[in-house]
Amino acid sequence: MAITVVLLGLTVWAGRRARRRLHYASAVFTLLALTGAIVQAELYGRAYEIPTLRLRVHLGFAFAALASIPWVVLTGLRLRVQPNARPHHRRAVGTFIALIVVAIVTAIWMLIAAVPIAD
Numbered sequence: 001m002a003i004t005v006v007l008l009g010l011t012v013w014a015g016r017r018a019r020r021r022l023h024y025a026s027a028v029f030t031l032l033a034l035t036g037a038i039v040q041a042e043l044y045g046r047a048y049e050i051p052t053l054r055l056r057v058h059l060g061f062a063f064a065a066l067a068s069i070p071w072v073v074l075t076g077l078r079l080r081v082q083p084n085a086r087p088h089h090r091r092a093v094g095t096f097i098a099l100i101v102v103a104i105v106t107a108i109w110m111l112i113a114a115v116p117i118a119d
């Protein structure tokens with residue numbers, strides 16, 4: 001997760017500096033790292049008993065963040081050929097990042113109430 005956050009920061013920085021090649025590469029690595037973090041979290045979560053309501057709230061934000069990825073990619077692709085599409089890409093990126101932040105905060109809220117499963 002920490003790697004994902006660092007890569008996301010690099011992607012935003014490269015995007016704002018118009019460093020396109022770095023931006024595309026870091027965007028791809030951000031999404032790969034995010035996938036890895038989700039798989040890791042799923043494996044980690046299996047060892048814990050998590051309150052259902054907290055889990056649902058967290059998953060709601062996590063899936064909403066995943067669902068916003070195609071919007072980020074499509075607006076990014078459009079911005080390559082249409083410079084006035086910038087506000088659309090910005091809005092998509094802003095929504096994606098806000099959802100990621102809430103998903104992280106709700107993950108912490110969920111984990112502080114998690115109980116290890118005795119085996």
Ligand code: HEM
Nearest residue numbers: 011012015016018027030072073076077079080086090093
């Ligand atoms: C994690 C995913 C991504 C994030 C967080 C992100 C973020 C950003 C940000 C913050 C900007 C600067 C906007 C501004 O200054 O107004 C930007 C610019 C841009 N992004 Fe993305 N982006 C992502 C993915 C993509 C993808 C997948 C593409 C397309 C293949 C793309 C294409 C572009 C282009 C063409 C620019 C303009 C660069 C320039 O000014 O030359 N982005 N992005």
